[in-house]
Amino acid sequence: MKFDLYDFDKTVYPVDSETVFLFYCILHRPYLILLAPWLLLNLILFFLGFGDSFKGRCFSFLRFVNGEKMAEKFWQKQQKNIYPIFEEKNRSGRPVVVCSASPEFFLEPICKKYGVHTLIATPMNPKTGKINGFNCKDKQKPIRLAEAMPDAEFINVYSDSLKNDIHIFELGQKCFYANKGTLTEMSIEEIRAKVNK
Numbered sequence: 001m002k003f004d005l006y007d008f009d010k011t012v013y014p015v016d017s018e019t020v021f022l023f024y025c026i027l028h029r030p031y032l033i034l035l036a037p038w039l040l041l042n043l044i045l046f047f048l049g050f051g052d053s054f055k056g057r058c059f060s061f062l063r064f065v066n067g068e069k070m071a072e073k074f075w076q077k078q079q080k081n082i083y084p085i086f087e088e089k090n091r092s093g094r095p096v097v098v099c100s101a102s103p104e105f106f107l108e109p110i111c112k113k114y115g116v117h118t119l120i121a122t123p124m125n126p127k128t129g130k131i132n133g134f135n136c137k138d139k140q141k142p143i144r145l146a147e148a149m150p151d152a153e154f155i156n157v158y159s160d161s162l163k164n165d166i167h168i169f170e171l172g173q174k175c176f177y178a179n180k181g182t183l184t185e186m187s188i189e190e191i192r193a194k195v196n197k
Contacts, residue, residue: 003117003152004092005145005168007159008100008107011178012086017078018102019043022058024074025065032061059103059129067126068105075110083181085158088115094155099145099168101137120144142167158183162191 009016022039026032032039042057084090095117100107103124111119120141123132134140145152145168157172159165160179169175169191176183177191 001152002094002155003097003149004094004156005097005099005154005158005172006086007161007165007168007178008098008102008121010160011158012083013078014081014083014180016102018059018106020078021071021074021106022061024077025061025070028070028073029065032064035061035064056124056129056131059124062126062129067129071106071126072109074106075113079110079113082110082114083178085178085181085183086114092156097145097149097152097154099136099141101135118149120148138164139167141165142171145171162186163195166191166195 006012009018022043026036026039039058039061042060096115097118097120098107098111098116100119100121102121103126104119104121105124105126107119107121120136122134122136124130125132136144154168154172156174156176157165157169158176158178159168160177162169162177169188172188175186175188175191177186
């Protein structure tokens with residue numbers, strides 16, 4: 001079966017959605033501010049590349065909130081910020097696969113709303129923040145796609161990151177670089193050249 005494949009953060013949504021969600025939860029559950037030093041430290045260590053275990057620690061606040069309900073409320077407010085390129089009328093008509101490093105439970109509400117056929121994301125326990133397996137990024141993306149959809153054929157691939165998502169660009173027949181809601185078609189050779197500079 002033929003699909004179009006999208007990254008999510010900074011591709012169809014302007015920023016890192018899971019970070020915005022963290023601050024949204026603190027804003028709407030002020031008692032979480034007590035965890036702020038711990039969360040901030042782990043967030044910094046995660047973004048500095050010290051390992052995916054720090055990502056799970058960033059989401060340890062889920063022990064104190066209903067993560068799935070908070071995710072639904074978050075996307076009710078944030079849906080307006082999804083780029084028009086992701087609206088059904090602006091897509092090719094093929095079924096859509098989203099492959100993202102953001103937590104699966106967190107992206108489920110918005111992906112359902114946009115009629116996404118398959119969501120492949122970081123498997124995280126919405127009650128504890130614990131990652132069950134690996135963070136779905138870089139080389140993990142094609143591995144997860146092959147496990148979940150071994151017979152899939154990807155036609156168009158969309159991402160904001162040439163370097164981090166070269167592995168999924170390699171899977172597509174056409175590659176589209178996404179920058180602030182604008183798409184630029186690039187050949188895989190052009191992408192490889194930019195990544196290997």
